[in-house]
Amino acid sequence: xxxxxxxxxxxxxxxxxxxxxxxxxxxxxxxxxxxxxxxxxxxxxxxxxxxxxxxxxxxxxxxxxxxxxxxxxxxxxxxxxxxxxxxxxxxxxxxxxxxxxxxxxxxxxxxxxxxxxxxxxxxxxxxxxxxxxxxxxxxxxxxxxxxxxxxxxxxxxxxxxxxxxxxxxxxxxxxxxxxxxxxxxxxxxxxxxxxxxxxxxxxxxxxxxxxxxxxxxxxxxxxxxxxxxxxxxxxxxxxxxxxxxxxxxxxxxxxxxxxxxxxxxxxxxxxxxxxxxxxxxxxxx
Amino acid sequence: xxxxxxxxxxxxxxxxxxxxxxxxxxxxxxxxxxxxxxxxxxxxxxxxxxxxxxxxxxxxxxxxxxxxxxxxxxxxxxxxxxxxxxxxxxxxxxxxxxxxxxxxxxxxxxxxxxxxxxxxxxxxxxxxxxxxxxxxxxxxxxxxxxxxxxxxxxxxxxxxxxxxxxxxxxxxxxxxxxxxxxxxxxxxxxxxxxxxxxxxxxxxxxxxxxxxxxxxxxxxxxxxxxxxxxxxxxxxxxxxxxxxxxxxxxxxxxxxxxxxxxxxxxxxxxxxxxxxxxxxxxxxxxxxxxxxxxxxxxxxxxxxxxxx
Numbered sequence: 001x002x003x004x005x006x007x008x009x010x011x012x013x014x015x016x017x018x019x020x021x022x023x024x025x026x027x028x029x030x031x032x033x034x035x036x037x038x039x040x041x042x043x044x045x046x047x048x049x050x051x052x053x054x055x056x057x058x059x060x061x062x063x064x065x066x067x068x069x070x071x072x073x074x075x076x077x078x079x080x081x082x083x084x085x086x087x088x089x090x091x092x093x094x095x096x097x098x099x100x101x102x103x104x105x106x107x108x109x110x111x112x113x114x115x116x117x118x119x120x121x122x123x124x125x126x127x128x129x130x131x132x133x134x135x136x137x138x139x140x141x142x143x144x145x146x147x148x149x150x151x152x153x154x155x156x157x158x159x160x161x162x163x164x165x166x167x168x169x170x171x172x173x174x175x176x177x178x179x180x181x182x183x184x185x186x187x188x189x190x191x192x193x194x195x196x197x198x199x200x201x202x203x204x205x206x207x208x209x210x211x212x213x214x215x216x217x218x219x220x221x222x223x224x225x226x227x228x229x230x231x232x233x234x235x236x237x238x239x240x241x242x243x244x245x246x247x248x249x250x251x252x253x254x255x256x257x258x259x260x261x262x263x264x265x266x267x268x269x270x271x272x273x274x275x276x277x278x279x280x281x282x283x284x285x
Numbered sequence: 286x287x288x289x290x291x292x293x294x295x296x297x298x299x300x301x302x303x304x305x306x307x308x309x310x311x312x313x314x315x316x317x318x319x320x321x322x323x324x325x326x327x328x329x330x331x332x333x334x335x336x337x338x339x340x341x342x343x344x345x346x347x348x349x350x351x352x353x354x355x356x357x358x359x360x361x362x363x364x365x366x367x368x369x370x371x372x373x374x375x376x377x378x379x380x381x382x383x384x385x386x387x388x389x390x391x392x393x394x395x396x397x398x399x400x401x402x403x404x405x406x407x408x409x410x411x412x413x414x415x416x417x418x419x420x421x422x423x424x425x426x427x428x429x430x431x432x433x434x435x436x437x438x439x440x441x442x443x444x445x446x447x448x449x450x451x452x453x454x455x456x457x458x459x460x461x462x463x464x465x466x467x468x469x470x471x472x473x474x475x476x477x478x479x480x481x482x483x484x485x486x487x488x489x490x491x492x493x494x495x496x497x498x499x500x501x502x503x504x505x506x507x508x509x510x511x512x513x514x515x516x517x518x519x520x521x522x523x524x525x526x527x528x529x530x531x532x533x534x535x536x537x538x539x540x541x542x543x544x545x546x547x548x549x550x551x552x553x554x555x556x557x558x559x560x561x562x563x564x565x566x567x568x569x570x571x572x573x574x575x576x577x578x579x580x581x582x583x584x585x586x587x588x589x590x591x592x593x
Binding site: 037063064065066067068070071074075090091092093148153154155156157171174175176177178179183186187190191192193194 | 353354355356357358430435438444445446524525528529530531532540542549550551552553554555556557558559561562
């Protein structure tokens with residue numbers, strides 16, 4: 001009876017795996033954090049440190065974009081939903097059920113290909129480039145080279161931040177779109193005349209960051225809101241955070257993580273901020 | 286032994302019959318599960334894809350024919366800007382072009398492998414083609430981004446991103462599919478056709494061109510359609526080189542987008558159940574219907590070949 005043996009062993013396997021998974025839930029806890037590819041690296045690193053300090057705790061971190069984070073936390077499918085945007089900035093999200101935990105600040109800088117030969121633009125020039133009124137770098141003092149705009153995907157948090165503070169709600173011209181910051185950087189680095197925008201942590205030697213009205217995109221300028229293109233990194237919970245979820249958020253907000261990991265990975269610690277902004281973009285403090 | 290005992294022993298199901306019955310039940314359960322999953326996927330995609338048009342101002346016709354794609358924003362009359370024509374044009378553009386470019390290469394390679402030099406074919410070319418199939422699409426995309434895009438920029442101008450770059454990448458990706466299906470189509474042509482043709486005094490080239498290719502035509506067409514189906518559904522590699530601009534392609538080197546590239550890039554940034562999200566599911570529905578169409582086409586070609 002070979003078949004019977006196979007069936008029996010299959011049943012046995014199922015039973016053993018149920019037993020094993022039972023053990024896991026008895027000994028340890030696990031939560032899932034989803035959303036915002038911009039915040040993902042920080043939460044991953046902090047989660048790893050947290051679980052090495054607390055044995056048997058599993059922090060499962062996934063990316064997938066701010067929209068995914070917000071809709072997953074709204075439907076209570078996960079413990080924490082990450083987002084680059086305030087929940088009430090996204091239509092279709094019932095923000096009143098969600099509790100906001102701001103864990104870091106991210107500055108966004110325009111980057112251009114090094115061959116363009118520009119280091120500073122006025123806010124108006126930058127707006128005219130992304131709305132399609134400037135099509136050649138010559139018009140803003142650069143070389144005779146057509147402007148190649150690389151946008152982030154529609155609905156991306158970085159793009160929403162950039163459009164809000166640079167375009168002031170004017171529609172951006174339809175252009176190339178890429179769905180990751182790393183890809184954007186490498187395309188800008190290799191394509192003559194290309195311009196895009198990335199979080200400060202993605203700016204490196206291969207591309208030229210651009211100052212606006214003489215203000216350079218640095219952490220110090222973000223602290224005092226001299227550089228306005230920045231956004232909070234939010235970790236949303238459905239209702240007040242409890243148990244492991246609460247502990248993890250407190251851990252990320254702790255001095256230990258804010259002064260080490262947050263800075264090392266290119267985010268701006270919450271305590272360094274001298275101003276505070278609400279979801280309408282008004283400066284509160 | 287009593288007659289009754291013999292009777293029951295003979296009428297009882299034998300052990301092998303029982304095993305066979307059990308096997309049948311297991312395999313039918315599996316098949317039913319697969320069918321159910323396929324229908325569930327179809328129903329899910331259709332449900333979300335159709336809800337773009339239910340209770341909104343978006344009509345199917347405007348979705349298929351308008352060219353402005355900016356979900357989340359509305360035009361002057363308050364209708365969401367959901368025009369999928371640039372993506373549809375981009376998808377068909379890269380699919381048809383890559384099939385047009387790949388077919389001559391694939392058919393020539395297959396003729397060489399089957400008719401001219403079967404030994405070199407099986408020893409060298411076949412393993413090479415099998416190897417091409419195994420390369421993950423992200424590798425093709427990366428090569429496209431670092432080699433093909435700068436090449437096109439330097440030779441043809443523009444930013445390098447566009448339908449031409451997508452065509453080059455897809456050409457390499459569908460070449461093995463089309464080639465190996467053409468090879469099996471040519472191998473399936475009965476030997477007596479070739480012998481009869483040569484016996485009538487036809488040259489080798491005449492035999493290949495007028496007899497073998499004709500007889501293998503349904504199989505070759507099936508291979509091409511399979512290649513096109515792969516090109517139409519390929520997401521990652523194309524996304525990396527086509528530029529993902531929701532603009533009507535004006536030339537082969539202007540940035541364009543395909544249904545898959547917009548779908549994969551946008552799905553993470555939309556909220557499930559919102560119009561932006563449903564619009565992406567509508568794109569997915571178009572893809573699903575197209576793959577259904579490709580399947581039907583393959584069956585139809587197969588039937589045509591059967592009659593011959």
